[in-house]
Amino acid sequence: MxxxxxxxxxxxxxxxxxxxxxxxxxxxxxxxxxxxxxxxxxxxxxxxxxxxxxxxxxxxxxxxxxxxxxxxxxxxxxxxxxxxxxxxxxxxxxxxxxxxxxxxxxxxxxxxxxxxxxxxxxxxxxxxxxxxxxxxxxxxxxxxxxxxxxxxxxxxxxxxxxxxxxxxxxxxxxxxxxxxxxxxxxxxxEPGPRQRIAQRVRQLAATRRRVVDAQAAELRRIERDLHDGAQARIVAAGMTLALADRKMRTSGQPARDDVRLARRQLDDALAELRRLVRGIHPPILTDRGLVAALAALAGDAPLPVEVRADGLGEVAPAVESAAYFVAAESLANTVKHAEASSCTIAITRTAGTLTVEVRDDGRGGADPSGSGLDGLRRRVEALDGTISVTSPVGGPTVVHTELPCAL
Known part of the structure; x- marks a missing residue:
């Protein structure tokens, strides 16, 4: 006092x-x-x-x-x-x-x-x-x-x-x-009520443009991945099967090797499609929820990852998806660049806000304006959320995200 x-x-x-x-x-x-x-x-x-x-x-x-x-x-x-x-x-x-x-x-x-x-x-x-x-x-x-x-x-x-x-x-x-x-x-x-409304309108207009750009970029990525990945493998499998059919019809030669090759190509195409689907919306989110999806994400990581997420309750699918991708992208950056020995993903829900914090003990120095983080920022801003990155040289790196989640 x-x-x-x-x-x-x-x-x-x-x-x-x-x-x-x-x-x-x-x-x-x-x-x-x-x-x-x-x-x-x-x-x-x-x-x-x-x-x-x-x-x-x-x-x-x-x-x-x-x-x-x-x-x-x-x-x-x-x-x-x-x-x-x-x-x-x-x-x-x-x-x-x-x-x-x-x-x-x-x-x-x-x-x-x-x-x-x-x-x-x-x-x-x-x-x-x-x-x-x-x-x-x-x-x-x-x-x-x-x-x-x-x-x-x-x-x-x-x-x-x-x-x-x-x-x-x-x-x-x-x-x-x-x-x-x-x-x-x-x-x-400070700004008056009219100025606040005008600023909010400009902010929403800018956010809408960023969301539209992000959606366009995502569509281009999906088209490129389909064209260069799954589609190319399916076409190759079709050509291999056609070659096997020709061999069997013209010379009666066995085509087991060609059939095996086509099967491998189809398996690769199916794996590529599954990876693409997970990049759009992981099925585990729909089937088992956010906590289970994060646990699976942590289990696949090449370093120890601790997930702290209790009492989240029901979360809107869009918020759930954004929280998952924030954690997934942050963890991917940790694995690629941070040289960390451990990572913690903490998710809490208070007063209508879902907070996602990813912390690692790596070398720090992450660029908050990098392309990966910028993509996350667009995804978060589309839901009227905020994201901040703290990464001093020497670490730790902390990605802190807040998403409105009032139902």
Missing amino acids: FRRAAGALAYLLTSLVLGLATFVWALVTTLVSGVLSFTYLAPPVFLVVTWVTRRITGLERLRVALVLGRPVEPPYEPVPGANPWARGRALLRDPATWRDLAWLLLLLPAGLAGLAGLAAAAVDLAVIVAPAWLWAVPNPYLPPVVDWLFNTTGGRFVLTAVGLALAPVASWLATMAARLQARVAARLL
Whole structure:
């Protein structure tokens, strides 16, 4: 509690200093921009002023995030073009620019309002340490009870006890004052409801394009595998059988070797088709579920793999498939590149989210933007999930995935 109160006091105190500086900055830059608004210098000057202002408000977002305990996202839209005049005019039309300016002007009054919390904390601290300083300011004209409290050693320690008893109240007042100010700052400095909807729409549009690209790439892979793999082997088996038939019809020669070759070619084609089907959707997922599929995956791995997955309950097929492929691809990367001696696959389900974490003790250094991980990212993003890769040089490598799984 007191640690949080100390952070709140630091926020309120720095608000006074920053509030004066930002108020002067906002006032001066507004006047200069207004004077230059009738000249060609207005857009580029406004561009520079806005750049500095956004750095200041970026610092304010960090302070607010420390008080609220959550990140405060910037609301700025991308500014197109390289022409400073066009960019300056675009910034003029951006509502976030004016909300930043409003907060720069409001920070000083908000900081002055926060003096109530600072005063409560300062008075309480002074009462707590009364024995250390109150003896230096004697006052013979005090009422009897107050005189005893202020001018006797026992009375001063009573004040210390009272201050300690009221410390939670002073702490609460300072914390509430800081949080109230931080909430007002967050309302102005983070995206509003419309901006959040617009950002979400853009994110979904980008995700949809990535999903479409991923599906197209998957179809091309399936077609290539069918053409170069199973289809080629089936054609070869047909040609071998045709050759055997010709031998038997024309010369009566035995064709056992050709028939055996054709059988091997058909067996290879069947194995290729099974591998292709497993790459699309493993049948074991449908037959036995995610935990059994992961256990089978771990059993086939050339290194010890521990699977931790209990109490998952019913999981949607699409989520189940994505979780399996995340684990399978991560394990394949571990086997190919990590030089690991062991791997752990942990799957948990909490509050409508399925979390998949694959950890190995390999040499690390995995590229989060690699083609394999990028394919997983597309698959996960298609379900509105997130995936992150932590792989410092020397290891360990951790692939952490979260998938919404509310039914």
